[in-house]
Amino acid sequence: MFAKLFHKTPQQPSQQEDDDPRLKDFEPRVVVHYGIPTTASILAFDPLQQLLAIGTLDGRIKVIGGDNIECLLISPKPVPLKNLEFIQNQGFLVSVSNENEVQVWDLERRQLAANLQWGSNISAFSVICSTNYMYVGDEYGYLSVLKYDIEEGNIQPMSYQIPPDLIADGGGVQIPEHQSVVGLLAQPCSTGKRVLIAYQNGLIILWDVSEDKALLIRGYKDLQLKDEIVIRSNNDIKRESINYKSDEEQIEKEISALCWVSPDGSILAVGYVDGDIILWNLSTNNQKTNKNTKNAVKLKFSSSDKRLPVIVLHWCPNSQRNGSGQLFVYGGDDIGSEEVLTILNLDLSSGIEALKFIKRFDLTLDGSYADIELVPNVGATESNCTSLFVLTNPGQLHVYDDECLTGLTSGPSVKPVQCPVTIPTVEPNMTISKLCSVPKDGDFQRVLNETVLAVKSELASPKTPGSGKWPVTGGFQSQLSSDENIGVERIYIAGYQDGSVRIWNATFPVFSLIFTLELQVEDTEGTEVPGASEPISALDFNSKTSSLAVGNNCGLVNLLKLVGETKETNVPLVTETERQEIDLHHGNGWQSTAVISVLNSPIRTLQYTFSGAKIIVGHECGKAAVLDVQSSSVLFLTDCLVDPSSPIVSLAMKTYLQTDTNVPEQSGNTSTSGPETEVAFLLTKDSHIIFLDSNNGNKICCSSVNPKESTAISNPANTSQETTNEKESLKSTEPESESTEAEEKTSSQPIEPWKNFVDSLILICCEDSLLLYSTKSLLQEKPNFICKIDLEKQCRWTTIFKKNEVESGVVLVYSTGIVEIRSLPDLKVVAETSLMSILRWNFKTKMENTMSSFGNGHIAMVYGCESSVLSLFSSENDFRIPEGLPRLHDKVVAEAKEAAYKFALSQRKQNAPTGLLGGIIKGIKRDKGNETENIEETRDVLVPKLETLFSRTPFSVSDLDLDLDLDLGDHELDMPTKLVVERIEAEPKSPSPPSPAPAKTEKNKQVERDRLLEGGSEPKARTTDEIKAKYRKTDIAGAAAAAQEAKDKLLERQMKLEKLKENAEELESGSENFASMAEQLAKQMENRKWWQL
Secondary structure, eight states, X not given: OOOOOOOSSOOXXXXXXXXXXXXXXXXXXXXXXXXXXXXXXXXXXXTTTTEXXXXXXXXXXXXXXXXXXXXXXXOSSOOOEEEEEEETTTTEEEEEETTOEEEEEETTXXXXXXXXXXXXXXXXXXXXXXXXXXXXXXXXXXXXXXXXXXXXXXXXXXXXXXXXXXXXXXXXXXXXXXXXXEEEEEOTTTTTSEEEEEETTSOEEEEETTTTXXXXXXXXXXXXXXXXXXXXXXXXXXXXXXXXXXXXXXXXXXXXXXXXXXXXXXXXXXXXXXXXXXXXXXXXXXTTSXXXXXXXXXXXXXXXXXXXXXXXXXXXXXXXXXXEEEEEXXXXXXXXXXXXXXXXXXXXXXXXXXOEEEEEEEEEOSSEEEEEEEEEOTTOOSSOOEEEEEEEETTEEEEEOXXXXXXXXXXXXXXXXXXXXXXXXXXXXXXXXXXXXXXXXXXXXXXXXXXXXHTGGGGSSOOOSSSSOOOOOOOBOOGGGXXXXXXXXXXXXXXXXXXXXXXXXXXXXXXXXXXXXXXXXXXXXXXXXXXXXXXXXXXXXXXXXXXXXXXETTSEEEEEEEOSSOOOOEEEEEESXXXXXXXXXXXXXXXXXXXXXXXXXXXXXXXXXXXXXXXXXXXXXXXXXXXXXXXXXXXXXXXXXXXXXXXXXXXXXXXXXXXXXXXXXXXXXXXXEEEEEEEEEEEETTSEEEEEETTTOOEEEEEESOSSSOOBOOOGGGOGGGOOOOEEEEEEOXXXXXXXXXHTSOTTSOOGGGGGSOOOEEEEEBSSEEEEEEHHHHHTTOOOOSEEEEOXXXXXXXXXXXXXXXXXXXXXXXXXXXXXXXXXXXXXXXEEEEHHHHHSOOOOTTGGGGXXXXXXXXXXXXXXXXXXXXXXXXXXXXXXXXXXXXXSSOHHHHHHHHHHHHXXXXXXXXXXXXXXXXXXXXXXXXXXXXXXXXXXXXXXHHHHHHHHHHTSOTTOOSSOOOOOOXXXXXXXXXXXXXXXXXXXXXXXXXXXXXXXXXXXXXXXXXXXXXXXXXXXXXXXXXXXXXXXXXXXXSSHHHHXXXXXHHHHHHHHHHHHHHHHHHXXXXXXXXXXXXXXHHHHHHHHHHTSOGGGO
């Protein structure tokens, strides 16, 4: 590309880099981002705030709300994310990277709030009941608890950590070494106090945190099955007998997925790596039933021995029929089968033994599977009020509402609702874009404001290609965006492959679509003009005249003007052979003024002159045309300027004043002999620069600016900032007649008056070099560069940026994605960054066509499905960051839903609420793990209880009081009994997590002490009746076991006391030795004189 820089005289090189004031505010950041990254891999949803989060393989998190609200969070390291969950209704998002770094994101501030590097591989993770506590399972089988302290802004490991050997001892089972935890699910209705732990070898333990014991243990060897259900299709469901090949196969079965299938946590669905799905009955009330009672149901999608692992299991309950719902399964089919998402309709209302009404539906995926998420619709009062989000590669997001899922019964082909796309870049494909500034005053601003207000109601919800409604509505826009006094300051224009043009209001970080122009042209006979729907290849906008020029790959130029109200007028259609009037208008306030097609050659670049009266057009064939806007005609069409194989790739304009040197200059007075002359500077692909007089189409000069074979860079989307309102004087020393005679010379010879104008500088950018020339040397066709920089990397795009309306430097973007800032005019590197570090983008082919800037350090660009605006300098805050940013966390909504939830709990014993309030209460429940369903405590009550529970170490109790009803014969306990057992420490086998902060440790110790002593200074004693009432056993075996447990703990306590006694004796002996040595040293010092010291 060729970017221009004009100075009256060449300047001296700038100061050294360290002294350059232009670098002090170099702070690249993302101010606008739209689109789902192609590396998207994981989903999370906050049903209370109605926000959707999408994690990626490169460490980015995309947060999507309603009304075009989108946000991009970028982690410090480009590492894949393996876990992503909201702390619901609190404005925080938790992620876990593949490097086992736990990160908490503050959505209100849009930044990383805290992070914690875990010492081992995190194999399972779960946020507890929408609180700031988290369960963590690792590769060594440990169960740990983390807490995000909102006030201190850090992640704290809690004291509660259980190694696998203690879990095994508590459950009476054996856990092999190095068995990782593959799943953690908080049991519904347990308020986080019960957690289901799934180990890699297939062992399932329901652990009670408050009692430090295993309530239930299940393994594949516990199955009491004689047959299995094979579900090949909806019409092919059979029961087949089970033939176990070996005991080892029956015992070892690796778990790959699991989810709750009942609201009370009594039924669990478990998927295995061999493709089996087992529904386990985990009801603790039936542990002592007959062994022949059926405790599980086995489901299979095929009888083949080679099946895909069950990767994902999700359960969606039917609110109208208790115990029934849909089980969403990915995997389990034969290897090599079509990639589908399987939906099973199950009825478990009569228990797992009477499983019935099984139906299977397969949902064909559009792309390879990435993740799914079930989202309850807020306010819905119908039976099935859940939407299904499906994420497929690369970065495609679809949603299936109840209507779509119901349509599966009639056939596998259903049309989902696609994610609303604020700025389409792929469908249709964007070919060119331009970010333009708009003057604050004038008729154009008035008309534009009226148009924006007229269509504002249509912009509340973006249109989606699907038939349903997009369920994500979270977030709200800033108050500045509704301020009518600000007006429209910027617009973003994009041309597409289908020949259409879209225009957005880009004043604030939330873009809003205001115009969609379908540029289809038909002649008087109703026949479409050939090439009218070709891809857009160039465009330019002139704010002075509120005009837009659009060129396409067929050489057609469409001229439009914003007129407010649409007028029915005849539009001239100008071709190579004729001119005819056609009836054409595009509505939405834009009126076509002319359609011109004189060359069947793709348009590479076009630009308005400063006055807006003419348009310079550069073609692929190397020819240039000058169009007159007012008369809708072609003023000049040049021959091939250099070579037919060398297209015009870029152009810039400059205005000169013709002066007469024969008239003596008086003080303060300048005489001019003619009107302003606008000169076009055209650059060809083979590095030739041509000066073209826009008044008469004459070629003033033509010079080769790079003798080597080098390709000049083309960037038609960057021409707006390449213009200037500076006017240079042309001093003529020749008589008027000779000047006219010079204009009649051939275009290859420089015209004489141009030789005496005030010199200026021009910057030319090629793929491998930067060159700075004086315009006078180019006019003399003896180009000698002032400065030349050979580039080590291939340059693909450049732009000039301004500070205080003065050209201050040049931005270069290389094919490697490196972004370089160079000073002017010495072209030294003063700063450097990369698209990878800012956006995690590489540079793609033809990406330069969609890059643009209007000269203040803001760069708009497109990468695949993503579009973004970067700000290079912190001093340039045109988008009003952070005041103009939309809010992701709505505190009003959070308080309202918390109040509604409290009201629902207070009315739990009465009839369920109906109407709008009932819809809100239903909508605050989430299916994923069902961890928020049927919670009987509000968050302000639950959090302190969890704090107390997790602040202690396992098996430590506050006044354990093993008050046992032992068999003492006829003797009764007639005196208070007090028995305190100290906590027992266990040696960890895995790397210890970071220790909590000292202040927090002291706080935890004080809480534990207060709990141990129950607020007093001494442990409380209990009477015999109290002991019997609390710990009376109903059978002899239970009493004997309790007595043995008490005996073991007393022995352990005695051993610890003996250890403490030994340590005390050693300390006492050491202190005596020290005192003796100190006494001897004091006596020796007393006998010394002062000069001996």
